[in-house]
Amino acid sequence: MKIYKVKVNGKVYEVEVEAVEETTETIKKTETVKTPEPVSEGGNNILAPIAGKVIDIRVKVGETIRKGQTVAVIEAMKLENEIQSAYDGKVKEIAVSNGSDVRNKDVLIVLE
Amino acid sequence: MIKEIHFQTIDSTNSYLKRNYRELDDLCFISAEQQSAGRGRQQRSWDSESGQNLLFSVLIKEKELIGHYEALSIVSAYAILKVLQRYGIDELGIKWPNDVYAGHKKICGILLESVSADQFDCLIIGIGLNVNQIRFSGSYLTEPISMKQLLGKDIKIPELKNEIYEELLADFRKVKEKEDLYPQIAAYDELKGKTVIAEIGGHQEKVYVKGIARDYSLQVTDGNETLSLRSGEVSFHEKGEKI
Numbered sequence A: 001m002k003i004y005k006v007k008v009n010g011k012v013y014e015v016e017v018e019a020v021e022e023t024t025e026t027i028k029k030t031e032t033v034k035t036p037e038p039v040s041e042g043g044n045n046i047l048a049p050i051a052g053k054v055i056d057i058r059v060k061v062g063e064t065i066r067k068g069q070t071v072a073v074i075e076a077m078k079l080e081n082e083i084q085s086a087y088d089g090k091v092k093e094i095a096v097s098n099g100s101d102v103r104n105k106d107v108l109i110v111l112e
Numbered sequence B: 001m002i003k004e005i006h007f008q009t010i011d012s013t014n015s016y017l018k019r020n021y022r023e024l025d026d027l028c029f030i031s032a033e034q035q036s037a038g039r040g041r042q043q044r045s046w047d048s049e050s051g052q053n054l055l056f057s058v059l060i061k062e063k064e065l066i067g068h069y070e071a072l073s074i075v076s077a078y079a080i081l082k083v084l085q086r087y088g089i090d091e092l093g094i095k096w097p098n099d100v101y102a103g104h105k106k107i108c109g110i111l112l113e114s115v116s117a118d119q120f121d122c123l124i125i126g127i128g129l130n131v132n133q134i135r136f137s138g139s140y141l142t143e144p145i146s147m148k149q150l151l152g153k154d155i156k157i158p159e160l161k162n163e164i165y166e167e168l169l170a171d172f173r174k175v176k177e178k179e180d181l182y183p184q185i186a187a188y189d190e191l192k193g194k195t196v197i198a199e200i201g202g203h204q205e206k207v208y209v210k211g212i213a214r215d216y217s218l219q220v221t222d223g224n225e226t227l228s229l230r231s232g233e234v235s236f237h238e239k240g241e242k243i
Helices: B013-023 B069-086 B147-151 B157-176 B182-186
Strands: A002-008 A011-017 A045-047 A052-057 A070-076 A079-084 A089-094 A107-111 B003-010 B028-035 B054-060 B092-095 B099-102 B105-116 B120-129 B195-200 B203-212 B218-221 B226-229 B234-236
Touching: A052 A079, A070 A107, A079 B069, B003 B013, B013 B028, B013 B054, B013 B105, B013 B120, B054 B157, B069 B092, B069 B099, B069 B105, B069 B120, B069 B157, B069 B182, B120 B157, B182 B203, B195 B218, B195 B226
Parallel strands: A079 B105, B003 B028
Antiparallel strands: A002 A011, A045 A107, A052 A070, A070 A079, A089 A107, B028 B054, B054 B120, B092 B099, B099 B105, B105 B120, B195 B203, B195 B234, B203 B218, B218 B226
């Protein structure tokens, strides 16, 4: 810590000056990771988050469903993925059947 | 530090995590002496004598790790296999996608489950390892075997459990860091070179297994073309039993 005298507009001020070390931070590149895509997009369609086989459909056409309700299960690589609706709504159409093979982002269920 | 919640009895450690994952920490383990509704793939029951086996699930919430779910499935089997090896068990294999076999009998089953709403919210890896049980009643798709049957002695489950937790966490880190575990895993491919019955496009077909591929799918051929299996059943043709 050093003390300097500084004159401002004819008035002298004592100023304490502290030496501060400059630091250099390395910004790490963020790697893009393959994360499963959002399940519900493109209106109120419920989409497959992964490719696999539909092993359970837990809703019926005309049924009113709540946000968070499990609507179907897709299996891939022995991973059973419970798909929940991101919306409240009424099931207008079920686009797949039990045993169907689906691709990532295929429409599973259409809501009104 | 390992985070674990242990239950005397629970319906299923996977089901507990599906109900409670929002409030629980990433990489939290749930174990139980007994499961009243333990299950395997597609709601098949998984029976276990109370306190005789190792039954647990681990919760993964970190999105970066969840993105590697295909690797985590088979890497979990590989982690168990390495611990069994250290206990002196040999003739170990991984039957795609993630069962652990000892002497061509099933010693460990793994079931992955996930919950997706707007995105993959969590990944749950449930593991059942036959430890000290020596009688298996009921009908099984694949003949079971336990560590005690193979080693002729009781195994201390708490020590075994800690060793497995550590091994899993270490291998999960390797997956996250993109370490290549494929060559080690492929060396334990139980199905490679065998003729099996596989479910392809809703039909059962006899195919020859070329082996586990780098993306951890199963490469099979019907003699004309090579197919890459990512789901469905694969059963041994010789015995005609589903696995």
